[in-house]
Amino acid sequence: MSARTGMLLVVSGPSGSGKTTLCRRLADAGEARYSISCTTRAPRPGEVNDRDYHFLTRGEFVGRLEAGEFLEHAVVHGHLYGSLKTEVLSHLAAGIDVVMDIDVQGAEQIRSCADPDIRRAAVDLFVMPPDNEELYARLSGRGTDSAETIALRMSNALEEMTHWGRYTYLLLSATREDDYAKLTALVTAERLRVSRISPA
Amino acid sequence: MSARTGMLLVVSGPSGSGKTTLCRRLADAGEARYSISCTTRAPRPGEVNDRDYHFLTRGEFVGRLEAGEFLEHAVVHGHLYGSLKTEVLSHLAAGIDVVMDIDVQGAEQIRSCADPDIRRAAVDLFVMPPDNEELYARLSGRGTDSAETIALRMSNALEEMTHWGRYTYLLLSATREDDYAKLTALVTAERLRVSRISPA
Numbered sequence: 161m162s163a164r165t166g167m168l169l170v171v172s173g174p175s176g177s178g179k180t181t182l183c184r185r186l187a188d189a190g191e192a193r194y195s196i197s198c199t200t201r202a203p204r205p206g207e208v209n210d211r212d213y214h215f216l217t218r219g220e221f222v223g224r225l226e227a228g229e230f231l232e233h234a235v236v237h238g239h240l241y242g243s244l245k246t247e248v249l250s251h252l253a254a255g256i257d258v259v260m261d262i263d264v265q266g267a268e269q270i271r272s273c274a275d276p277d278i279r280r281a282a283v284d285l286f287v288m289p290p291d292n293e294e295l296y297a298r299l300s301g302r303g304t305d306s307a308e309t310i311a312l313r314m315s316n317a318l319e320e321m322t323h324w325g326r327y328t329y330l331l332l333s334a335t336r337e338d339d340y341a342k343l344t345a346l347v348t349a350e351r352l353r354v355s356r357i358s359p360a
Numbered sequence: 361m362s363a364r365t366g367m368l369l370v371v372s373g374p375s376g377s378g379k380t381t382l383c384r385r386l387a388d389a390g391e392a393r394y395s396i397s398c399t400t401r402a403p404r405p406g407e408v409n410d411r412d413y414h415f416l417t418r419g420e421f422v423g424r425l426e427a428g429e430f431l432e433h434a435v436v437h438g439h440l441y442g443s444l445k446t447e448v449l450s451h452l453a454a455g456i457d458v459v460m461d462i463d464v465q466g467a468e469q470i471r472s473c474a475d476p477d478i479r480r481a482a483v484d485l486f487v488m489p490p491d492n493e494e495l496y497a498r499l500s501g502r503g504t505d506s507a508e509t510i511a512l513r514m515s516n517a518l519e520e521m522t523h524w525g526r527y528t529y530l531l532l533s534a535t536r537e538d539d540y541a542k543l544t545a546l547v548t549a550e551r552l553r554v555s556r557i558s559p560a
Contacts, residue, residue, distance in 0.1 A: 286554075328553065328555075330552055330554050331552055342548060342549075352546060353528065354530050355528075
C-alpha cells in the first residue's frame with residue numbers, strides 16, 4: 161500500500177516572487193528532482209547550460225516541439241520555454257517527485273493535460289510576492305537593468321499575478337525560511353495523498 | 361486576499377491508530393478547535409463530560425437528531441455518535457480550523473454533505489496502524505479488557521481499515537512524533553488552499 165507514484169509539483173509566480181529559489185532549494189535538499197526547462201532566450205551572466213536551462217536555438221526548439229517531446233510550452237516575452245517529457249515521466253513512474261518552475265500558460269497546459277498519469281501526479285502552487293512595493297524592490301534589486309526594463313517586468317508580473325485563482329495552493333511570500341517551510345509542508349502533505357498510492 | 365474560511369479536518373482510523381491522540385494534540389497546540397462529539401455510550405474511567413464527549417441519553421440524542429442539530433452521525437458498536445453543527449459551522453465561518461475525530465460512516469456523510477460551505481471546508485485523513493501485529497499490541501495494551509473484547513475490537517479495526525481508499529490523505533502511523541509532524545504539515549499545506557480563500 162505504501163508504494164506511490166511521484167508528484168509533479170508545478171510552481172508558478174512572477175519574477176520577484178522567489179519561486180525559482182524555492183524550487184532549487186527543494187531539489188538541492190533531495191526532496192524532488194528539478195525539471196530543467198528548455199528556452200530559446202540567451203543565457204544570462206552566470207547561467208549554465210543544462211543546469212539552469214537547456215538553451216536551444218529556435219530551430220531546435222520547434223523541431224522537438226513538432227516531435228511531441230514537450231509536456232508543456234509557452235511563449236514568454238517573445239521567447240519559447242518548455243518542459244521535456246523526458247525530464248518528468250520516468251521519474252514520476254519510479255516514485256520520484258519532480259518540481260517544475262513554469263509560467264501560468266505552462267501550468268494551464270499541465271492542468272488540462274490528456275495524460276491521466278500527469279493529471280494524477282500534478283499539484284500546483286502559485287507564489288505571490290508580499291506586496292507591490294516589495295515586488296518592485298525585488299525586481300529593481302538586481303541592479304543590472306534600466307528603469308524601462310524594470311517597469312516592463314513589473315507590468316508583466318502584475319499581469320501574471322492575476323492568475324493565482326487557477327491554482328490549488330497559494331503561498332504569500334514572507335521570508336525565505338517561512339516560504340520554504342510552507343513549501344516543504346506542502347510536499348510532506350501531498351506525499352500522503354491517496355490518489356498517488358499505487359495499487360498493490 | 362489572505363482572509364480564509366476554516367478547514368474542517370476530518371480524521372478517521374481504527375482504535376489503536378492513534379488518531380484521537382493526534383487530534384487532541386493538534387487542538388492543545390492551538391492549531392485547531394477540537395469538535396467534541398456526542399455519544400450515547402457510557403463514559404470510560406477518566407472521561408469527562410463536555411471534554412472527551414458530550415454524553416447524552418439515547419432520548420436526548422434522538423431528539424437533537426430529529427431537530428437537525430447534527431452535521432453527521434453514526435452507529436458504532438451499538439452506540440450513537442454524532443457531531444453537532446454548533447461545534448463546527450460558526451468557527452469555520454470565522455476562519456478557525458476545526459478537527460473532528462469521527463468514524464468512517466460519519467466521514468462519508470461529511471463528504472456527501474449538501475452544504476457547500478462544509479464541502480469547501482472539509483479535508484479528510486485516514487490514520488492507519490503500522491501493521492496488524494502493532495495494532496493488536498496497541499489494542500491489547502490497555503490491559504483492561506478480555507481476550508474476547510480485544511478480538512472484537514481487532515475485527516472492527518480491520519473492517520474499518522478497508523475504507524482508507526475513500527479518503528484524500530493516508531497517514532501510515534509510525535512514531536508519535538513522526539505522525540504529528542505529518543499532521544501539522546498537512547494542516548500547514550491545507551491553509552494554502554486557494555479554494556478556502558474568501559473573496560476580498
